[in-house]
Amino acid sequence: MTCQSYNDGNGKVRVRARLDTRDPKHILIKEIPFGTTTESLIDSIEAAARKGKIKIAGISDYTAENVEIEVRLARGVHTDDTVDALYAFTDCEVSTSVNLIVIRDNKPVTMSVSDVLKYNSDRLVDLLKAELKIEEGHLRDKLHARTLEQIFIENRVYKKIEDKTSPEAVVKAVLDGLKPFTAEIRRESNRGRRGNAA
Helix, strand or coil: CECCCEECCEEEEEEECEEECCCCCEEEEEECCCCCCHHHHHHHHHHHHHCCCCCEEEEEECCCCCCCEEEEECCCCCHHHHHHHHHHHCCCEEEEEECCEEEECCEEEECCHHHHHHHHHHHHHHHHHHHHHHHHHHHHHHHHHHHHHHHHHHCCHHHHHCCCCCHHHHHHHHHHHHHHHHHHHHHHHHHHHHHHHC
């Protein structure tokens, strides 16, 4: 297989049969190119012989479980002289077009390997950023809650609710007790909102 025209996932790939040329008078074809059959390959060799492109004495197909096509060469012709002609004038070499098609936004799109990698990398970065922003929001909320708790305990705001007998009175006492610290609470709250909006 040769890939000179194959460019980043798109283009043409030339696929060749695997030839055994150890015998100077016979060529054994052990593998055939993708998209061909033993019959079509033999037909193409016979057609090239009729046109005088290659000189052969005969061709036999011994294919069973594995491909094995024997090309017997004409008198005075050797394997080295015939291999290039087989690749040039028969289906021992075929060109296959390759296109990388993916589904993007519910539509088939032709892309290059580089485009696919960049697209997926950008999506992964966006997802990771979104997850980090969510986590940052949770951490800000925890920090804000700790700030409220710290003010509530350190400044003994809880003392103001000890003698209250109704839920409404308890809420009002807590809010009144936290009023002197409104600026500090608001600062922490605004930090959290800015973190979530970024």
